[in-house]
Amino acid sequence: xxxxxxxxxxxxxxxxxxxxxxxxxxxxxxxxxxxxxxxxxxxxxxxxxxxxxxxxxxxxxxxxxxxxxxxxxxxxxxxxxxxxxxxxxxxxxxxxxxxxxxxxxxxxxxxxxxxxxxxxxxxxxxxxxxxxxxxxxxxxxxxxxxxxxxxxxxxxxxxxxxxxxxxxxxxxxxxxxxxxxxxxxxxxxxxxxxxxxxxxxxxxxxxxxxxxxxxxxxxxxxxxxxxxxxxxxxxxxxxxxxxxx
Numbered sequence: 265x266x267x268x269x270x271x272x273x274x275x276x277x278x279x280x281x282x283x284x285x286x287x288x289x290x291x292x293x294x295x296x297x298x299x300x301x302x303x304x305x306x307x308x309x310x311x312x313x314x315x316x317x318x319x320x321x322x323x324x325x326x327x328x329x330x331x332x333x334x335x336x337x338x339x340x341x342x343x344x345x346x347x348x349x350x351x352x353x354x355x356x357x358x359x360x361x362x363x364x365x366x367x368x369x370x371x372x373x374x375x376x377x378x379x380x381x382x383x384x385x386x387x388x389x390x391x392x393x394x395x396x397x398x399x400x401x402x403x404x405x406x407x408x409x410x411x412x413x414x415x416x417x418x419x420x421x422x423x424x425x426x427x428x429x430x431x432x433x434x435x436x437x438x439x440x441x442x443x444x445x446x447x448x449x450x451x452x453x454x455x456x457x458x459x460x461x462x463x464x465x466x467x468x469x470x471x472x473x474x475x476x477x478x479x480x481x482x483x484x485x486x487x488x489x490x491x492x493x494x495x496x497x498x499x500x501x502x503x504x505x506x507x508x509x
Contacts, residue, residue, distance in 0.1 A: 312359035
């Protein structure tokens with residue numbers, strides 16, 4: 265989930281820190297196919313410490329994203345329609361079940377589980393072809409955002425184009441996230457960046473370089489992610505936002 269920026273809180277620093285780890289070259293190839301109705305397979309059998317090369321093929325009519333959730337350290341990778349991306353993932357020594365979210369922002373979503381038994385091998389590492397880039401330095405404007413069940417409230421409805429800092433606070437009782445979604449003329453949506461897995465009572469921030477256009481500030485957590493049983497976006501957890509010239 266994407267042009268995620270470098271100014272992140274401790275909520276997202278740990279994920280970004282592994283973005284330059286080893287690639288999927290040399291690992292066992294596992295194909296993930298993205299179609300209009302979701303992603304397959306939904307379960308991947310592996311062994312603890314095994315190195316995987318995820319061959320992610322987008323055969324749908326939308327741009328997809330894949331990312332690790334619930335502690336799985338797989339950095340967000342954008343897979344444009346008709347394209348293939350090959351992020352690498354090394355299963356942790358401990359084994360267990362590791363979740364990958366395969367989704368169209370604010371659209372179709374599938375949770376893929378990598379299930380591994382005990383064994384030996386390297387620590388969990390990831391990489392991707394389209395790793396999120398970002399900007400650092402001072403922001404041109406700041407937007408304060410409050411998240412709760414199932415409402416997004418921002419202190420500004422619009423800002424001028426530039427480097428915009430979003431400061432999110434979770435005032436709810438469930439885990440939420442803040443995604444900045446750009447609405448395109450063809451009806452598709454691009455995730456410009458996000459603050460993931462914000463626990464109740466916690467917060468985070470991110471700086472994004474935004475162009476003029478219509479946007480949504482939303483939570484795109486889906487069933488099976490962060491303990492949720494509902495799709496937060498479908499519950500109406502979004503608010504319109506505009507970036508002007």
